[in-house]
Amino acid sequence: MSSDVLDTLYSIIMDRINTRKEGSYTVKLLEKGKPYVARKVGEEATEVIVASLSEGRERFISEVADLIYHLFVLMAIEGVKPEEVYEELKRRMK
Numbered sequence: 001m002s003s004d005v006l007d008t009l010y011s012i013i014m015d016r017i018n019t020r021k022e023g024s025y026t027v028k029l030l031e032k033g034k035p036y037v038a039r040k041v042g043e044e045a046t047e048v049i050v051a052s053l054s055e056g057r058e059r060f061i062s063e064v065a066d067l068i069y070h071l072f073v074l075m076a077i078e079g080v081k082p083e084e085v086y087e088e089l090k091r092r093m094k
């Protein structure tokens with residue numbers, strides 16, 4: 001997965017948060033609050049597990065994408081940029 005795609009996704013999420021664009025799912029999530037978004041990340045992770053165990057490759061890819069999107073919305077709420085996570089991952093590289 002290219003980090004360009006992840007960086008672009010994060011930029012779009014930040015744009016939605018800053019402009020409060022009408023009809024935006026990201027804004028809808030934001031309005032529900034951090035605990036809701038955090039729970040949503042948990043739900044999406046569970047859906048990844050179910051897809052992995054019983055729903056096939058395409059469904060698994062789709063659920064991973066859902067998880068990444070919701071995780072990025074939670075990161076935006078926490079004020080954590082993807083670069084900070086990349087740095088942490090790089091630090092762990094052996």
Ligand SMILES: N=c1c2ncn([C@@H]3O[C@H](COP(=O)(O)OP(=O)(O)OP(=O)(O)O)[C@@H](O)[C@H]3O)c2ncn1[C@@H]1O[C@H](COP(=O)(O)O)[C@@H](O)[C@H]1O
Pocket residue numbers: 009012013016021023024025026027065066069
């Ligand atoms: N990558 C995504 C993305 N992945 C998943 N989703 C949404 O996440 C939801 C997940 O589905 P669920 O069934 O779990 O949730 P739901 O029943 O729709 O909603 P809940 O009431 O449970 O919260 C769906 O509504 C999807 O449309 C996404 N929504 C937006 N994006 C990206 O975010 C950008 C901004 O989107 P908007 O904020 O909608 O403009 C888009 O350009 C995309 O790049």
